[in-house]
Amino acid sequence: MQLGDQQASGNVEDRRGIGMIGGGLGVGGIVIALIGYFLGFDPSALMNVAEQVAPQRETREAPKGAPADEMGQFVAKILGSTEAV
Numbered sequence: 001m002q003l004g005d006q007q008a009s010g011n012v013e014d015r016r017g018i019g020m021i022g023g024g025l026g027v028g029g030i031v032i033a034l035i036g037y038f039l040g041f042d043p044s045a046l047m048n049v050a051e052q053v054a055p056q057r058e059t060r061e062a063p064k065g066a067p068a069d070e071m072g073q074f075v076a077k078i079l080g081s082t083e084a085v
Contacts, residue, residue: 009080014067 033043067076 003074003077003081006077007080007084008073008076009083010076011083012067012072012076012079014072 029047033047037043067073
């Protein structure tokens with residue numbers, strides 16, 4: 001597939017490296033909740049405790065527009081071709 005002359009989309013948010021939004025618990029928190037469920041504990045109580053213990057992460061805004069690197073340009077051009085169709 002030739003993408004050299006394809007118009008890149010401007011509707012791209014580069015979220016690489018940002019991490020989870022909203023301080024998510026991740027896989028570890030889900031595993032702990034499942035183990036607690038099977039042991040007879042209330043999973044919602046375990047999730048509340050895990051949310052309080054988990055470190056708060058700073059949130060940043062994802063940059064909008066076509067990224068400058070090669071992989072970002074590839075994604076922007078693929079999105080541009082689907083928007084054109």
